[in-house]
Amino acid sequence: MGSSVSLAAAPPPPVAPPPALPVGLAQVLPQKAEEKGDGKAAPEKVDWLDLPCPVPYEELQREALMSLKPELFEGLRFDFMKMLNQRFALSHSVYMGSMEVPSQSSDVIKVPSSHYEFGANFLDPKLMLIGRVLTDGRMNARVKCDLTDNLALKIHAQLTNEPHFSQGMFQFDYKGKDYRSQFQIGNNAFYGANYIQSVSPHLSLGGEIFWIGHQRKSGVGFAGRYNTDKMTVTGYFDQVATAQVASTGIVGLSYVQKVSEKVSLASDFMYNQMSRDVTSTFGYDYILRQCRLRGKIDTNGVVGALLEERLNMGVTLLLSAEIDHGKKDYKFGFGLTVGE
Amino acid sequence: MASKVSLKVKGKAKAGKGPKSKEQSTCELVKEWTTWAMKKTKVITHYGFIPLVILIGMNSEPKPHLYQLLSPV
Numbered sequence: 001m002g003s004s005v006s007l008a009a010a011p012p013p014p015v016a017p018p019p020a021l022p023v024g025l026a027q028v029l030p031q032k033a034e035e036k037g038d039g040k041a042a043p044e045k046v047d048w049l050d051l052p053c054p055v056p057y058e059e060l061q062r063e064a065l066m067s068l069k070p071e072l073f074e075g076l077r078f079d080f081m082k083m084l085n086q087r088f089a090l091s092h093s094v095y096m097g098s099m100e101v102p103s104q105s106s107d108v109i110k111v112p113s114s115h116y117e118f119g120a121n122f123l124d125p126k127l128m129l130i131g132r133v134l135t136d137g138r139m140n141a142r143v144k145c146d147l148t149d150n151l152a153l154k155i156h157a158q159l160t161n162e163p164h165f166s167q168g169m170f171q172f173d174y175k176g177k178d179y180r181s182q183f184q185i186g187n188n189a190f191y192g193a194n195y196i197q198s199v200s201p202h203l204s205l206g207g208e209i210f211w212i213g214h215q216r217k218s219g220v221g222f223a224g225r226y227n228t229d230k231m232t233v234t235g236y237f238d239q240v241a242t243a244q245v246a247s248t249g250i251v252g253l254s255y256v257q258k259v260s261e262k263v264s265l266a267s268d269f270m271y272n273q274m275s276r277d278v279t280s281t282f283g284y285d286y287i288l289r290q291c292r293l294r295g296k297i298d299t300n301g302v303v304g305a306l307l308e309e310r311l312n313m314g315v316t317l318l319l320s321a322e323i324d325h326g327k328k329d330y331k332f333g334f335g336l337t338v339g340e
Numbered sequence: 341m342a343s344k345v346s347l348k349v350k351g352k353a354k355a356g357k358g359p360k361s362k363e364q365s366t367c368e369l370v371k372e373w374t375t376w377a378m379k380k381t382k383v384i385t386h387y388g389f390i391p392l393v394i395l396i397g398m399n400s401e402p403k404p405h406l407y408q409l410l411s412p413v
Contacts, residue, residue, distance in 0.1 A: 084404035084409070085397065085402065088396075088397030090409070120394050129389075139390075159382060
């Protein structure tokens with residue numbers, strides 16, 4: 001974070017008087033300063049002008065989301081990633097399974113589908129390009145470019161052959177000494193901005209606003225994160241206002257505790273103001289030598305788990321299961337990932 | 341294609357009111373051109389982004405060989 005002029009430039013140290021030699025009785029009696037030093041360690045002083053840079057606003061809940069929202073899937077999944085170079089890789093991915101079609105009734109409608117996805121990644125410290133194309137013509141492109149030390153540009157585009165279904169988003173990120181700010185421009189006249197600031201070595205607070213032109217929607221959100229080595233607490237509050245419909249709001253809270261190096265437990269609470277819906281999720285994340293197991297249980301009656309087991313150098317087996325007791329919807333998937 | 345667009349717009353403006361017509365036509369011109377540019381960018385990105393990534397990747401150090409692109413090993 002070095003290029004900016006440090007606000008904490010120390011004033012020149014005061015000239016200390018030369019230490020007086022102990023005379024007389026002082027030579028015999030022990031020095032008071034030594035006694036204090038042997039006692040309990042002084043508490044760490046907080047340098048309020050030198051706080052660490054906070055986590056980006058969209059990654060505020062990243063520990064909680066890693067445990068509570070694993071990538072569960074249904075069907076067969078095969079991923080192959082081939083590194084041609086340290087920076088350049090090609091990826092091939094096959095998926096065969098059922099996709100859920102959203103329906104008005106409470107029944108779950110599944111349509112069998114399959115696709116092959118080809119992708120190319122170029123990862124450089126300053127420039128990252130990721131492109132993915134599917135057999136049905138959909139294309140996903142991501143660009144991340146570090147324009148300067150502190151300013152980064154991210155572009156994310158999802159293009160389809162059908163007209164009016166494509167989406168694109170530009171994001172400009174500025175990283176300051178102890179704050180981050182971001183400005184977003186998207187299609188459908190989407191404009192957004194967010195800002196997060198470190199308030200203490202462990203606490204950071206932030207807010208965001210966005211405006212969607214075509215649907216006349218605007219929103220405001222506030223979020224906070226308290227982070228130590230062992231646990232993380234985050235909370236957020238969003239309000240969305242629409243022209244016709246009354247405003248909705250979401251309040252959420254999450255807590256992650258790292259019980260040991262290998263185990264962490266997470267819980268999440270969300271309240272939706274419009275539908276007066278409360279959802280609570282509890283999850284665990286076991287990171288062991290050969291495998292990673294993540295599971296969660298929900299107050300909506302959904303239980304899910306994802307197992308990633310390293311069978312061999314570069315070969316990983318995936319097993320995914322999700323049981324929705326409320327809707328009687330069962331999803332089981334298995335897959336293999338070859339390559340890094 | 342640009343001249344076609346400007347002729348169409350000017351034709352419309354003449355039929356409309358006098359003093360406001362010039363402003364409106366510039367605004368509509370800019371909108372038409374931006375939409376045209378966005379459409380062309382979308383098509384170019386859709387077909388050209390992945391070949392661009394492959395081109396940049398094949399030219400980065402150490403240079404991979406062409407057969408590595410196609411073989412599964």
